[in-house]
Amino acid sequence: MNKANRKQDALNYHAKGRPGKIEVVPTKPTNTQRDLTLAYSPGVAEPCRAIAENVDDVYKYTAKGNLVAVISNGTAVLGLGNIGPEASKPVMEGKGLLFKIYADIDVFDLEVNAKSVDDFVNIVKALEPTFGGVNLEDISAPTCFEIERRLKAEMNIPVMHDDQHGTAIISGAALMNACEIQGKKLEEIKMVVNGAGAAAVSCTKMYLSLGVKKENIVMFDINGLLSTNRTDLDDIRKEFATTRTDIENLADAMKNADVFVGLSAGNVVTQEMLVTMAENPVVFAMANPEPEISYDLATAARTDIIMATGRSDYPNQVNNVLGFPYIFRGALDVRATAINEEMKIAAVKAIAEMAKRPVPEAVNLAYNTTNLKFGRDYIIPKPMDQRLITEVSSAVAKAAINSGVARKVITDWDAYHEELLSRLGTNNKLMRDITNKAKQSPKRVVFAEADTYKILRAAQIVKDEGIATPILLGNIQKIKQIMYDNELDLGEVEMIDTRDECDRKKDFAEFLYKKRQRRGITLSEAKKLVTDRNYYGACMVQFGQADALISGLTKNYADTIKPALQVIGTDEGVNRVAGMYLMITEKGPVFFGDTTVNINPTVEELVDITVLVEKAVSYFISKPRVALLSYSNFGSNKGDIPDKTAEAVRILHQRYPNMVVDGEMQANFALNAELLKDNFAFSTLNGKPANTLIFPTLASGNIAYKLLQEIGGAEAVGPILLGLKKPVHVLQLGSSVREIVNMVTIAVVDAQEKDRTTNR
Ligand SMILES: NC(=O)C1=CN([C@@H]2O[C@H](COP(=O)(O)OP(=O)(O)OC[C@H]3O[C@@H](n4cnc5c(N)ncnc54)[C@H](OP(=O)(O)O)[C@@H]3O)[C@@H](O)[C@H]2O)C=CC1
Numbered sequence: 001m002n003k004a005n006r007k008q009d010a011l012n013y014h015a016k017g018r019p020g021k022i023e024v025v026p027t028k029p030t031n032t033q034r035d036l037t038l039a040y041s042p043g044v045a046e047p048c049r050a051i052a053e054n055v056d057d058v059y060k061y062t063a064k065g066n067l068v069a070v071i072s073n074g075t076a077v078l079g080l081g082n083i084g085p086e087a088s089k090p091v092m093e094g095k096g097l098l099f100k101i102y103a104d105i106d107v108f109d110l111e112v113n114a115k116s117v118d119d120f121v122n123i124v125k126a127l128e129p130t131f132g133g134v135n136l137e138d139i140s141a142p143t144c145f146e147i148e149r150r151l152k153a154e155m156n157i158p159v160m161h162d163d164q165h166g167t168a169i170i171s172g173a174a175l176m177n178a179c180e181i182q183g184k185k186l187e188e189i190k191m192v193v194n195g196a197g198a199a200a201v202s203c204t205k206m207y208l209s210l211g212v213k214k215e216n217i218v219m220f221d222i223n224g225l226l227s228t229n230r231t232d233l234d235d236i237r238k239e240f241a242t243t244r245t246d247i248e249n250l251a252d253a254m255k256n257a258d259v260f261v262g263l264s265a266g267n268v269v270t271q272e273m274l275v276t277m278a279e280n281p282v283v284f285a286m287a288n289p290e291p292e293i294s295y296d297l298a299t300a301a302r303t304d305i306i307m308a309t310g311r312s313d314y315p316n317q318v319n320n321v322l323g324f325p326y327i328f329r330g331a332l333d334v335r336a337t338a339i340n341e342e343m344k345i346a347a348v349k350a351i352a353e354m355a356k357r358p359v360p361e362a363v364n365l366a367y368n369t370t371n372l373k374f375g376r377d378y379i380i381p382k383p384m385d386q387r388l389i390t391e392v393s394s395a396v397a398k399a400a401i402n403s404g405v406a407r408k409v410i411t412d413w414d415a416y417h418e419e420l421l422s423r424l425g426t427n428n429k430l431m432r433d434i435t436n437k438a439k440q441s442p443k444r445v446v447f448a449e450a451d452t453y454k455i456l457r458a459a460q461i462v463k464d465e466g467i468a469t470p471i472l473l474g475n476i477q478k479i480k481q482i483m484y485d486n487e488l489d490l491g492e493v494e495m496i497d498t499r500d501e502c503d504r505k506k507d508f509a510e511f512l513y514k515k516r517q518r519r520g521i522t523l524s525e526a527k528k529l530v531t532d533r534n535y536y537g538a539c540m541v542q543f544g545q546a547d548a549l550i551s552g553l554t555k556n557y558a559d560t561i562k563p564a565l566q567v568i569g570t571d572e573g574v575n576r577v578a579g580m581y582l583m584i585t586e587k588g589p590v591f592f593g594d595t596t597v598n599i600n601p602t603v604e605e606l607v608d609i610t611v612l613v614e615k616a617v618s619y620f621i622s623k624p625r626v627a628l629l630s631y632s633n634f635g636s637n638k639g640d641i642p643d644k645t646a647e648a649v650r651i652l653h654q655r656y657p658n659m660v661v662d663g664e665m666q667a668n669f670a671l672n673a674e675l676l677k678d679n680f681a682f683s684t685l686n687g688k689p690a691n692t693l694i695f696p697t698l699a700s701g702n703i704a705y706k707l708l709q710e711i712g713g714a715e716a717v718g719p720i721l722l723g724l725k726k727p728v729h730v731l732q733l734g735s736s737v738r739e740i741v742n743m744v745t746i747a748v749v750d751a752q753e754k755d756r757t758t759n760r
């Protein structure tokens with residue numbers, strides 16, 4: 001995009017619709033007159049009285065505990081300088097937006113006409129009753145130091161100047177990781193810091209506490225090197241003044257420097273300067289919006305460089321956005337009175353560590369990359385990585401508790417993790433529980449279509465996460481090429497080209513021939529068939545050479561399921577197979593069956609499907625509650641579907657008295673326990689909504705799950721194939737990497753359950 005377009009796009013973005021980027025949204029119902037009497041007069045007087053009696057109740061009855069003030073006087077807005085409070089408002093609204101989307105913290109942005117320390121401090125102090133925390137933003141040095149010092153001393157809620165400490169935390173984590181990758185020790189690096197303002201001073205102090213030596217640092221302000229010869233330096237800058245006399249300008253300082261840190265202004269560093277730096281240099285050009293040197297120029301000047309900027313449109317965005325949302329989240333959640341050094345260091349470590357762990361697929365997708373991993377172009381996590389909230393906020397909360405500034409103690413950290421995840425609307429607890437179960441006893445999973453990128457990527461993830469040991473079927477050369485092109489590394493993975501002759505294949509052919517010889521298969525046909533990867537994979541599972549088979553990404557369902565049925569067959573006492581989906585909805589998980597195999601099941605078939613689904617659901621949740629759905633409730637309408645469904649329920653009640661199952665009923669009654677109780681108090685499903693829905697036909701099941709996926713935004717995990725003797729799971733044509741990983745996880749748990757039942 002050219003610069004003019006980008007400028008206009010940015011202006012349009014802010015002006016479009018309701019001007020600006022944030023709004024206030026009510027959190028309580030306001031539909032009826034009763035709602036309004038509670039929300040406002042007279043009801044509102046009650047919380048007022050309660051708070052007047054006990055001021056701490058303000059956290060109980062108002063938004064204070066989750067409300068942060070983002071406050072600026074517009075004196076150092078990004079690298080744009082002293083452009084005034086009004087002009088700073090887009091940045092402050094932007095910070096508010098980031099607080100909300102990344103940490104579910106509400107923000108009032110306040111741009112104040114107050115330049116002196118006293119004016120600013122008096123305004124902010126007076127706001128203490130409203131807010132749970134104060135994020136100071138874009139206030140120039142040196143007033144920012146005194147403002148923060150006083151507010152911290154005089155206020156009883158956490159106060160943090162983001163440009164100082166947010167930036168110090170993120171760049172501290174980035175520095176640790178960049179130096180590790182470049183093979184440099186923090187104690188030995190020679191560092192040039194350009195800028196001597198709010199961000200530069202605090203970042204440098206952080207680097208000192210991480211091990212960098214003061215004598216190895218030189219710092220510049222707009223007037224040049226901070227040197228002991230200068231008479232214009234205030235006390236803060238004097239602290240970083242050097243006695244060196246061999247440096248006249250930035251170019252001199254850059255010679256043989258290991259690290260350059262820019263927190264000054266755009267385009268003040270040249271390629272020539274970078275060329276003179278030491279081997280494997282680290283350059284953090286963090287001025288916004290224009291870095292001290294652009295990413296493109298820097299990486300063109302040096303191939304051995306680790307280059308970072310504050311911008312989101314290049315690799316390695318070293319920007320305080322990785323910190324402030326999560327630091328305040330952790331601080332608010334324990335009602336911390338301050339954000340102290342212990343909390344900052346905990347955040348540095350959590351961020352640095354996170355970058356070394358495998359990157360979730362969702363992050364790769366969000367950044368349109370295939371395999372982000374710790375290295376030159378990925379030294380710290382990406383802002384859209386949702387692990388940040390659990391990792392950083394819990395580290396900060398723990399440090400607050402341990403350092404004695406927390407007024408509320410968290411003891412159940414698992415529950416806190418869940419709470420953090422649900423704040424982002426990503427609390428897929430059931431899938432996480434299933435994943436944890438899979439990891440307890442990983443299984444060998446054979447992938448029939450391993451010469452495709454998505455399968456290999458999924459195989460990499462399940463291997464890295466300890467969910468499964470992959471076995472890859474396909475053209476080995478092609479598999480290796482895809483791995484090479486996408487920097488995948490599955491280590492010592494078993495790869496099999498099913499076209500190669502081997503004893504194993506002969507055994508498979510013999511087996512298939514014996515099983516199918518009276519169904520029209522000759523030995524030579526069986527030999528040919530086992531070259532097909534679905535037959536081969538199914539045989540591996542049948543022979544105990546693998547624990548589960550995953551296939552179907554590139555073939556239709558019937559072609560994939562047939563080999564499994566012929567080779568493995570249905571489980572003992574089971575007459576048919578069926579398919580089920582785990583639907584992860586906003587209201588929690590619900591299982592749907594049969595969504596995949598049986599087109600118009602008879603009464604007996606419906607009974608079989610229910611038994612299969614109920615049993616499988618019990619692998620994943622402790623108490624399946626099953627509703628057989630129809631368009632009528634308990635005989636309210638007659639017709640083929642209500643009649644067969646009611647009859648199936650009658651048989652289920654008779655044969656399986658312990659199964660929690662009822663019907664026939666409409667979907668809204670199944671999912672709304674109150675509605676069911678008010679109208680059909682006799683139902684055996686009373687008390688809680690159903691978590692397992694059995695559909696009367698394939699059409700209704702299939703349509704329902706797809707509608708829920710598209711309109712309801714639910715995530716569908718499946719189809720989970722039920723009724724086979726051993727685990728074979730069939731992917732949807734064109735499944736995403738995430739869907740494949742989910743299916744492998746399900747397959748592993750399925751294999752664990754099959755092990756458990758056969759060993760009993
Ligand atoms: N990536 C990130 O997360 C963050 C980036 N920043 C960026 O850092 C920069 C500074 O912000 P902040 O510290 O808040 O602002 P300040 O106004 O407090 O500090 C700016 C500093 O840069 C110095 N400076 C300006 N121009 C030059 C130059 N050409 N050469 C050397 N020094 C120069 C100023 O010197 P003097 O005092 O003598 O005028 C001052 O010391 C901004 O560009 C901002 O966008 C800030 C916070 C976070």
Ligand SMILES: CC(=O)C(=O)O
Nearest residue numbers: 078079163288319320
């Ligand atoms: C990122 C930020 O806070 C700044 O550039 O000022």
Ligand SMILES: [Mg+2]
Nearest residue numbers: 078137138163
């Ligand atoms: Mg800022």
